[in-house]
Amino acid sequence: MTHLRPTLVVVGHGMVGHRFVQAAIERGLTETHDIVVLGEEPRPAYDRVALTSFFAAESADELSLLPEGEYADPRVRLVLDAAVTAIDRVGRTVTYVSPAPRSTDEPLTNPGAVHTISYDGLVLATGAAPFVPPVPGKELDNVFVYRTIEDLEAIREASRTATAGAVIGGGLLGLEAANALHQLGVRTHVVEMAPRLMAVQVDAAGGATLKRHIEQLGLDVHTGVMTELIDGDDDGVVSGLKFKDVEEPLPVEIVVFSAGIRPRDALARECDLDVAERGGVLVDEQCRTSDPRIFAIGECAAPGGTMYGLVAPGYAMAEVVVDALLKGPGAFTGADMSTKLKLLGVDVASFGDAFATTEGALELVYSDAVAGVYKKLVISDDGTRLLGGILVGDASAYGVLRPLVASGLALPANPEELILPASRGGVKLGMPDEAQVCSCNDVTKGQILHAVTEDGCESVADVKKCTRAGSTCGSCVSVVKNIIEEHFESVGKVVDKGLCEHFRLSRQELFDVVAVHGYKRFDDIVEAHGTGRGCDICKPAIASILASQFNGHVLEKETARLQDTNDAYLANIQRNGTYSVVPRIPGGEITPDKLIVIGEVARDFNLYTKITGGQRIDLFGARMEELPAIWRRLVDAGFESGHAYGKSLRTVKSCVGSTWCRFGVQDSVGLAIALELRYRGLRSPHKLKGGVSGCARECAEARGKDFGVIATEKGWNLYVGGNGGAVPAHAQLLAGDIDTETLISYLDRFLMYYIRTADRLQRTAGWMESLDGGLDRVREVVVDDSLGLGAELEAEMARHVGGYFDEWKATLEDPEKLGRFVSFVNAPDTPDPTISFTEERGQIRPADPDEPVLLASTISVGAPVETTVGAVR
Amino acid sequence: MTRGDRTWEKVCSVDDLEIERGVTALVHGQAVAIFRTHDGEVYALGNHDPFAKASVLARGIVGTRAGVPFVASPMHKHAFDLRTGVCLDDEQASVPCYDVLVEGGFVHVGGRRRAVA
Numbered sequence: 001m002t003h004l005r006p007t008l009v010v011v012g013h014g015m016v017g018h019r020f021v022q023a024a025i026e027r028g029l030t031e032t033h034d035i036v037v038l039g040e041e042p043r044p045a046y047d048r049v050a051l052t053s054f055f056a057a058e059s060a061d062e063l064s065l066l067p068e069g070e071y072a073d074p075r076v077r078l079v080l081d082a083a084v085t086a087i088d089r090v091g092r093t094v095t096y097v098s099p100a101p102r103s104t105d106e107p108l109t110n111p112g113a114v115h116t117i118s119y120d121g122l123v124l125a126t127g128a129a130p131f132v133p134p135v136p137g138k139e140l141d142n143v144f145v146y147r148t149i150e151d152l153e154a155i156r157e158a159s160r161t162a163t164a165g166a167v168i169g170g171g172l173l174g175l176e177a178a179n180a181l182h183q184l185g186v187r188t189h190v191v192e193m194a195p196r197l198m199a200v201q202v203d204a205a206g207g208a209t210l211k212r213h214i215e216q217l218g219l220d221v222h223t224g225v226m227t228e229l230i231d232g233d234d235d236g237v238v239s240g241l242k243f244k245d246v247e248e249p250l251p252v253e254i255v256v257f258s259a260g261i262r263p264r265d266a267l268a269r270e271c272d273l274d275v276a277e278r279g280g281v282l283v284d285e286q287c288r289t290s291d292p293r294i295f296a297i298g299e300c301a302a303p304g305g306t307m308y309g310l311v312a313p314g315y316a317m318a319e320v321v322v323d324a325l326l327k328g329p330g331a332f333t334g335a336d337m338s339t340k341l342k343l344l345g346v347d348v349a350s351f352g353d354a355f356a357t358t359e360g361a362l363e364l365v366y367s368d369a370v371a372g373v374y375k376k377l378v379i380s381d382d383g384t385r386l387l388g389g390i391l392v393g394d395a396s397a398y399g400v401l402r403p404l405v406a407s408g409l410a411l412p413a414n415p416e417e418l419i420l421p422a423s424r425g426g427v428k429l430g431m432p433d434e435a436q437v438c439s440c441n442d443v444t445k446g447q448i449l450h451a452v453t454e455d456g457c458e459s460v461a462d463v464k465k466c467t468r469a470g471s472t473c474g475s476c477v478s479v480v481k482n483i484i485e486e487h488f489e490s491v492g493k494v495v496d497k498g499l500c501e502h503f504r505l506s507r508q509e510l511f512d513v514v515a516v517h518g519y520k521r522f523d524d525i526v527e528a529h530g531t532g533r534g535c536d537i538c539k540p541a542i543a544s545i546l547a548s549q550f551n552g553h554v555l556e557k558e559t560a561r562l563q564d565t566n567d568a569y570l571a572n573i574q575r576n577g578t579y580s581v582v583p584r585i586p587g588g589e590i591t592p593d594k595l596i597v598i599g600e601v602a603r604d605f606n607l608y609t610k611i612t613g614g615q616r617i618d619l620f621g622a623r624m625e626e627l628p629a630i631w632r633r634l635v636d637a638g639f640e641s642g643h644a645y646g647k648s649l650r651t652v653k654s655c656v657g658s659t660w661c662r663f664g665v666q667d668s669v670g671l672a673i674a675l676e677l678r679y680r681g682l683r684s685p686h687k688l689k690g691g692v693s694g695c696a697r698e699c700a701e702a703r704g705k706d707f708g709v710i711a712t713e714k715g716w717n718l719y720v721g722g723n724g725g726a727v728p729a730h731a732q733l734l735a736g737d738i739d740t741e742t743l744i745s746y747l748d749r750f751l752m753y754y755i756r757t758a759d760r761l762q763r764t765a766g767w768m769e770s771l772d773g774g775l776d777r778v779r780e781v782v783v784d785d786s787l788g789l790g791a792e793l794e795a796e797m798a799r800h801v802g803g804y805f806d807e808w809k810a811t812l813e814d815p816e817k818l819g820r821f822v823s824f825v826n827a828p829d830t831p832d833p834t835i836s837f838t839e840e841r842g843q844i845r846p847a848d849p850d851e852p853v854l855l856a857s858t859i860s861v862g863a864p865v866e867t868t869v870g871a872v873r
Numbered sequence: 874m875t876r877g878d879r880t881w882e883k884v885c886s887v888d889d890l891e892i893e894r895g896v897t898a899l900v901h902g903q904a905v906a907i908f909r910t911h912d913g914e915v916y917a918l919g920n921h922d923p924f925a926k927a928s929v930l931a932r933g934i935v936g937t938r939a940g941v942p943f944v945a946s947p948m949h950k951h952a953f954d955l956r957t958g959v960c961l962d963d964e965q966a967s968v969p970c971y972d973v974l975v976e977g978g979f980v981h982v983g984g985r986r987r988a989v990a
Contacts, residue, residue, distance in 0.1 A: 534937070535936035535945065539936065561894040564934070573948070575925070824898055826900075830899060834927075
């Protein structure tokens, strides 16, 4: 067969195969070559590193690296569900079967069609397969491996009926798998043959720290044990694990093998390519196999005899092969095996010479068993250079330390400061331009700076798009951010976070300033930290900060003039200058007597009534001067402010729950009421809404709220960061199956953390997105208490709860505040003549200026006008 | 202009005006918003927001924009210069601006000022 254009066939569409194609397109290889990619899985490449997040994802598409399903370059053809069965090196063809058989028994029932395709160059990117040790019972039902989305789907299915499961293997992947099982609500055992977890990355002390963290999360860790056999029941389903030298078997219904991976080199072996002693297709520095037309990259390859089970070296190999095909000089000469990851919420990092194997290497250790932090630096014998290290429990220094190893930069005089907690986040070291920042995508500091200075990138998102830095595992994002900010600082470009022309401070900074100085007056704040007399942006923001911190009445003398439109009159202004009134109906539960009172008040004051989306009743058309009289009636009947006018908690919506509903599993109404009463009156950067559903049917639409609670058989799932509106957001799972007490402590922390750090008018969804680390960051602070702020945040909330009072009742008791509710300072008995109503569907509505007016409601009838105090007659 | 002048109307005591908070007064049958700024000046504007077509300006937040005293309408936050009534966001729009006289501790509102071109 003759080709005008040579054809490259890529076998395997995993992360590395995909990266090869991307690089080939970007670097112009497709100008001269056609590319055919044969992927065995039914879907295009996806982010296997983030596999565990599959359970939290809405669909498999969220993990996809090629959501469009095909490449935009027409010279690349992607064939999915295609299993390559043979390579003919003489005829230069590849044979594949499609659809691919799903298991080894399947070819008989699902033969698939056989295809043959010619190649001029061949790239093997077949990856690796999980290693399953020859333990008796490994063929039983409910024995799984952890590698593909299909594996995860099968594990999820099995978890529905299982109570306990074991993961065999306590390495990096084993702990990922354990995390997945744990998330599925299965009691999880981690079984490791070595005397410690993550034996390849951490030392004994680090392993012990990690073990304690994981046990605290409720997982069981068994180290130094050997699995002898897997027990099965009569149906051939797993029933237990038998360990060597242990009498009693461990009762489990699921077993997941995660005891390492083996290169998938069978195709290479069958066509007699050289393979490495310990597996993997042997390749040279250009990733060329013993057949010069065939390359191997990623986990199936063994450059110099060593296979690399991380994605970053695989990416590097992909780039090297593209380079070789373009006749470039690229070579793969080994890889940085540094790792930083978060396993079950615990930071673990290992980099450089972590085990101090260099001659004369010194170790510097910081360990805090109570906080669960272990940090070790390995330093050269003369104390000048960092060789490697291990971080467990707090890996925040990783971003600074790892480039220090790679660049060989001199250590500061007191290297211990790099790992002492006091230096948290404060370590600033001049990093050389050649220092690698993103190890997954091999991006240096210099490349990031180039993207900022030459390509116009201004944010982490821009840089990610432009350089790929931070787009794979995400562990370097905070370093990327620092580099961008430092650069802008150095060129004098001010990244303006100021609130408005009066304050250069952001809302968060103002919040801290108020907390530190204890300011209670706007004048003191603007004089010390701002200019001018404020405006409609900074005044309400400061009013909200003061209200969050001191919980005073918003209409006190000093704060009244700061309040935004609605807070200023404790009601919601409507288009014609009248107000609407919303009494609180916690959880949407109301007695018939109270319903009647609302009806009577609406009838007596001739108000338009409508049921709101938050399960309460809105009364429209009240004149400002009528508000006190309306509220007098409501307060006397036991109502209180619903804060519909405030940037504060609105409602906690609920379904009817287990009390009445035949599907309900918990009392959602009871919890909704408790939460609404707990957080009522809490001033925040934007409005806050909650919801509680009594079962997974989610009738309260809790995931559309800033905080949503959904009942489970075992307790509650807590979701955060949802909202409706113009940019709807689904709340994300913060913690699962927690009891009510834990739920409230997490919510206290979450809300206070939000109130402290969000921008003005930033809802929880946008706030979470803006945090470094997003939901994970929130979970660190709220659930793992990584900042040690938990008790403080809860205490602040306790102060709010203890100090709550109904601001409408307090207003009615204070003549000075009531004095503001007059139509005219010099004619308090004259209603505003410009307000008029007409009628529609049996109720009032604002009249348009040129339509006939309903006289009876121009001058209100039947509504007693509150006696005013302090006004001049 | 003396106190006997019929165009002046005594409205309220200066003490009724809180700093940076407005009140509404009925002057010659019109709703007028009266403000007292931090430096002690008293200003009077028509209360009717021409954008929202509602009589609400007195309920807005008072502050400064580049040194200019202004009120932000509570409806859609259009800013009006307290000295002239001109909208700072849209110079084509303005509200009436009234003369103010503070005498003997009382605020007097006078006639509508001519627009200063």
